[in-house]
Amino acid sequence: xxxxxxxxxxxxxxxxxxxxxDQADEEALVEVExxxxxxxxxxxxxxxxxxxxxxxxxxxxxxxxxxxxQYERVTGIHPNFVxxxxxxxxxxxxxxxxxxxxxxxxxxxxxxxxxxxTLVDQLLPLIQAHFSEEWVLKxxxxxxxxxxLIIDLNxxxxxxxxxxxxxxxxxxxxxxxxxxxxxxxxxxxTKAKAMEYVKAQLKAKYVIAAGDSLLDLDxxxxxxxxxxxxxxxxxxxxAAISAHIHVTKQQGIKAGEEILARSLEIAVQHTQARRxxxxxxxxxxxxxVGSGKSRGMxx
Numbered sequence: 001x002x003x004x005x006x007x008x009x010x011x012x013x014x015x016x017x018x019x020x021x022d023q024a025d026e027e028a029l030v031e032v033e034x035x036x037x038x039x040x041x042x043x044x045x046x047x048x049x050x051x052x053x054x055x056x057x058x059x060x061x062x063x064x065x066x067x068x069x070q071y072e073r074v075t076g077i078h079p080n081f082v083x084x085x086x087x088x089x090x091x092x093x094x095x096x097x098x099x100x101x102x103x104x105x106x107x108x109x110x111x112x113x114x115x116x117x118t119l120v121d122q123l124l125p126l127i128q129a130h131f132s133e134e135w136v137l138k139x140x141x142x143x144x145x146x147x148x149l150i151i152d153l154n155x156x157x158x159x160x161x162x163x164x165x166x167x168x169x170x171x172x173x174x175x176x177x178x179x180x181x182x183x184x185x186x187x188x189x190t191k192a193k194a195m196e197y198v199k200a201q202l203k204a205k206y207v208i209a210a211g212d213s214l215l216d217l218d219x220x221x222x223x224x225x226x227x228x229x230x231x232x233x234x235x236x237x238x239a240a241i242s243a244h245i246h247v248t249k250q251q252g253i254k255a256g257e258e259i260l261a262r263s264l265e266i267a268v269q270h271t272q273a274r275r276x277x278x279x280x281x282x283x284x285x286x287x288x289v290g291s292g293k294s295r296g297m298x299x
Contacts, residue, residue, distance in 0.1 A: 002059060002204040003204065003270055003271070004208070005058040006210075007259070007263075008064060008216050011212045011229065011232060012216070013051065013077065014256070015042055015043070017042075019252065020253035021254065023252055024253045029042045030076060032048070043257075050257070050260035051260050052079045059202055059204065062084065063092070063191045063194065063209075063211075064088065064091075065142075067143050070089075086198045090142055090189070091146065091189050092193055094143075112188035113188050113189070116188060117171075118173060123147055130167070131149065134152075135156045136151055138150040145186070146186060147183075149181070149182040151180055173185060173186060174186075174214070176213055176215045176233060178215075192222040195219055206225075207224050207225075208223060209225070209227070210227040210229075211232070212229035212232025214233050221242055226244055226246065227245075227262060229255040246262075
């Protein structure tokens with residue numbers, strides 16, 4: 001039985017200096033991403049070891065809102081720097097197989113965005129009409145799929161977030177505030193749908209999923225077992241979750257370590273259970289065959 005471990009990256013498995021929290025021990029950290037010659041993201045050595053060990057029991061599927069270029073910078077999550085066969089980037093708009101986009105998948109998503117009129121060009125005038133330049137520092141497009149703003153949290157009117165969320169939801173866009181980044185995501189682009197595609201390709205029977213934000217909830221809901229980081233946007237907003245989704249006890253980079261330790265434990269348990277079941281079935285078959293032969297000889 002193939003087990004799939006589908007996980008968000010930023011603030012779930014990997015952490016910047018600003019997001020890792022004050023529980024991080026410098027000696028326990030390992031760099032997993034570099035940008036312009038400078039360390040960008042980290043894991044704990046224990047977390048990295050757990051992720052690498054997962055490979056013997058489960059298939060790792062990175063599922064990230066990062067674009068392809070941004071994802072490819074994160075090399076420290078891959079044993080021997082060899083990435084997994086599949087990766088989901090751009091929040092599910094793009095699926096990479098052996099490092100290259102699955103064209104038919106992205107074409108289907110693009111057609112859905114066109115049909116529902118949730119294209120970046122149609123969104124930009126609305127953002128300009130509702131958002132102040134005083135707290136919007138930068139506006140960026142993610143390969144034409146969605147938009148995110150870099151904002152000044154000290155100036156951002158947090159009390160208006162529910163209003164903005166409702167406003168854009170009504171026209172087919174999900175809004176997610178993750179640290180200093182505010183994402184505007186078309187409803188056709190979801191992590192869950194992309195994960196289900198990969199699950200079908202791999203014929204996986206059991207899915208463990210992990211995340212921290214509102215954009216991760218559909219992924220966790222679609223999994224058999226979900227892990228949600230305590231420090232994340234979803235918990236902060238008291239989002240409703242199903243019983244199979246479990247919130248971590250730890251926060252920051254320690255939550256990432258907890259997620260990986262628990263995921264490894266579950267994957268190993270399922271693998272062992274399958275082997276035991278297979279062994280029992282095989283033994284039973286041999287006994288039945290032996291019994292049949294004995295009966296035949298006796299007859």
